[in-house]
Amino acid sequence: MAVYKTPAITRTTDKGSPVVLPYVYADYGQLYARVDTFGYKLLPVGAGHLELTTRLSFEGYQSEIAGINNRARPKPLGVGTFQETPYGAFIFYAFRDAVSGGSLLDASYAAEFSIGDLHAYPQIGVERRDRKYVNSLYGVGSIEAQRSGLAAYASGNSISPNAAIALEYPFLDSFKLTFQVRKRWLDKSIYESPLVNVKQQTSSFIAISQTFQ
Numbered sequence: 001m002a003v004y005k006t007p008a009i010t011r012t013t014d015k016g017s018p019v020v021l022p023y024v025y026a027d028y029g030q031l032y033a034r035v036d037t038f039g040y041k042l043l044p045v046g047a048g049h050l051e052l053t054t055r056l057s058f059e060g061y062q063s064e065i066a067g068i069n070n071r072a073r074p075k076p077l078g079v080g081t082f083q084e085t086p087y088g089a090f091i092f093y094a095f096r097d098a099v100s101g102g103s104l105l106d107a108s109y110a111a112e113f114s115i116g117d118l119h120a121y122p123q124i125g126v127e128r129r130d131r132k133y134v135n136s137l138y139g140v141g142s143i144e145a146q147r148s149g150l151a152a153y154a155s156g157n158s159i160s161p162n163a164a165i166a167l168e169y170p171f172l173d174s175f176k177l178t179f180q181v182r183k184r185w186l187d188k189s190i191y192e193s194p195l196v197n198v199k200q201q202t203s204s205f206i207a208i209s210q211t212f213q
Helices: 131-138 142-148
Strands: 002-005 019-021 025-028 031-034 037-045 048-055 076-085 088-097 103-110 113-115 118-129 158-171 175-185 200-210
Touching: 037 076, 048 088, 076 103, 088 131, 103 131
Parallel strands: none
Antiparallel strands: 002 019, 002 200, 025 031, 031 037, 037 048, 048 076, 076 088, 088 103, 103 118, 113 118, 118 158, 158 175, 175 200
């Protein structure tokens, strides 16, 4: 199980209270789960596989601004690969969102360092969302502008870099404690929206899990 903390970037009725959810990082045959990303390994490619993949998104929200419609959570589906090499892990995903019809491209790199029993996983990455994806969450149409009094807003594509560090510490026989903090710098096409009130987002989780072979 894990406790997730994801502060909202918009004016929403959800104030970013911690959420308790299952935590899974595992392979089962061709199936895999990587915290919020799930999929099926189609065929071997390089140091990994070509994968059919989906992701659990928390980007949808209920607006507290009168006249602004609630935004549905994206439902991304696509392909990707997890390349685990001696130099670290290179991870690429290409998603199409079933809600907006937009696209999300995600590229990241993760390394591993050990200090005794403590394992550290620094990560860097970048996400590109096209204008359909961004507008479905943060755009303000003319009708919404009239109802809410906000200025109409149509965004362009967004490119948002991010950095994270995960720490993993084993205890007892097969249990481990995992803590991760992740910072995302929002593209101006997102933070210039009248619905958005920050330029950065820092999320985190802490999990207790049991390891099975």
